[in-house]
Amino acid sequence: MSESGREWWRSAVFYQIYPRSFADADGDGMGDLPGITSRLGDLAELGVDAIWLSPFYLSPMHDAGYDVADFRQVDPRFGTLADARTLIEEVHRLGMRLIVDLVPNHTSDEHVWFTAALASPPGSRERARYLFRDGIGPAGDQPPNNWRSVFGGSAWTRVTEADGGHGQWYLHLFDSSQPDLNWSNREVHEEVLDVMRFWLDHGVDGFRVDVAHSLIKVDDLPDWHYPTEHHDPFATANEGGALPPMWDQEEVHEVYREWRRLLDSYDGDRIAVAEAWVFPYSRLARYSRPDELHQAFNFPYLETSWAAQEQRAVIDLSMKESGAVGAPVTWVLSNHDVIRHATRFGYPPHDPTAAGHAGISSRSPQPNTELGLLRARAATLVMLALPGSAYLYQGEELGLPEHTTLPDERRQDPTYVRTGGEMVGRDGCRVPIPWHGDAPSYGFGPAETSWLPQPAQWAALSRAAQTGVDGSTLELYRTALELRRSLGLGLGELTWAEGYDSFETIALHRPGGVLVIANLGEQPVAVPDGATVLVASAELIHTDAGLAVPTDVTVWLGVSS
DSSP, X not given: OOOTTOOGGGTOEEEEEOGGGTOOSSSSSSOOHHHHHHHHHHHHHHTOSEEEEOOOEEOOOTTTTOSOSEEEEEOTTTOOHHHHHHHHHHHHHTTOEEEEEEOOSBOOTTSHHHHHHHTSOTTOTTGGGBOEEOOBSTTSOBOSSOOBOTTSSBSEEEEEOTTSSEEEEEEOSSOTTSOBBOTTSHHHHHHHHHHHHHXXXXXXXXXXXXXXXXXXXXXXXXXXXXXXXXXXXXXXXXXXXXXXXXXXXXXXXXXXXXXXXXXXXXSSOOEEEEOOOOSSHHHHHGGGSTTSOSEEOOHHHHTXXXXXXXXXXXXXXXXXXXXXXXXXXXXXXXXXXXXXHHHHTTSOXXXXXXXXXXXXXXXXOOOOHHHHHHHHHHHHHHHHTSSSEEEEEXXXXXXXXXXXXXXXXXXXXXXXXXXXXXXXXXXXXXXXXXXXTTSGGGGTOSSSSOSSOOOGGGGGGSHHHHTTOTTXXXXXXXXXXXXXXXXXXXXXXXXXXXXXXXXXXEEEEETTTEEEEEXXXXXXXXXXXXXXXXXXSSOOEEETTEEEEOTTEEEEEXXXX
């Protein structure tokens, strides 16, 4: 075990791989495990410490693999179990760690448990593994309650019984192909623990826990009065301050205490990180208490606008609340569920187009792509200077924007279908990444096209086009990650720098004489005399008073103590 307080995961930089869109080895237009393995050297060279691999399990792919039909098998579209073993071994050979997605809230409707439930009568052991209920109304033809799916529409679907008649309803907080498991059933606990052992025994270093706040529901499944007319399905309180019956229940923490005991029984500091859309931060931090999960994704930080006062406030809050439970802060700007930050920051602060999970289409107001990338690079240098762990999403090191003009007929996100196109969904951030601008599918694979079409402007953003190019986004990430490691910026304390009291500036000291200045205002910010530029997100400027940081630029400086 590592020395307490200095475990690898407290300061690691994780790189998220979305398997469908990283690298395609067999030429079918979809990424796969051999493709990922072939590119692992590029990630080691980039300087990341660990990889988070999104689902690669057997699945009908109604929700891009988050509808799992068999948690112990690799989907043939991605490869084989032997391919998974090879990938795990190669990650470790290159000195990195690997965490994999765990999806404990639901299964696919093609999972053997659910097909058995459909073939069994109400009240059976098979149905008790899920949340089946009788409908309301004289004929039971109304859903058991008013809960809504995160993907749009009702959270309930009625089944046809074995005799052909209308039957019970089952709960699915997401797509109808993703029935929720019943976590009041001990059999469910044991099954998920066994799945965890399976992958831990194969050598994975831990898990990213999908919708970790959703497992436990209030027993009688009461109606929920959503906070607004246009409800936010992830809302964690309504106007009266009441907690929703389907999110963030107290009993979920007992589940994670049991998981922590399992993880601690393995050597090598195995970990779990919670995806929990929980507010306020004080409730989010509870998921990473010392006897529960190791980390929780910092979504309040991800959702904060590019405004200095708001950025400073969320950094302070994150450090305070995570520190109170002895957990490291996680910092994240993009992932497979949100609009890429190179696009989000191309809109004015608080612009609704870039907010939430609705996605951006060709009918939406389009971002300022040049401004978005400038701010994204600046925000990344702020993030990588902060103590704790950082999570990168594949392609952000290339400065990839959202595909904001993806043809509707190519969309696959169930959100698009279930909302009738009102929410275009998350496909725009999931487009296969470019490796070579002059190759088929930009080097993603040997096929001419990929499962989602790539925008033409991505040729100039390919990895090959940026490698060794001074000032490219790829080289900025590589330099920043090397400095972060050599300077130990993932550990230690953070103090705000004095003399930078403007609401439009972020300025902070890190150990080893590092001063970070981010200018979010309109006027240049002077660089202190004698400071050495370590890395900057864009070129600094010269003024009559000397070197200065221009608008939407971040710099790391070496200063004397």
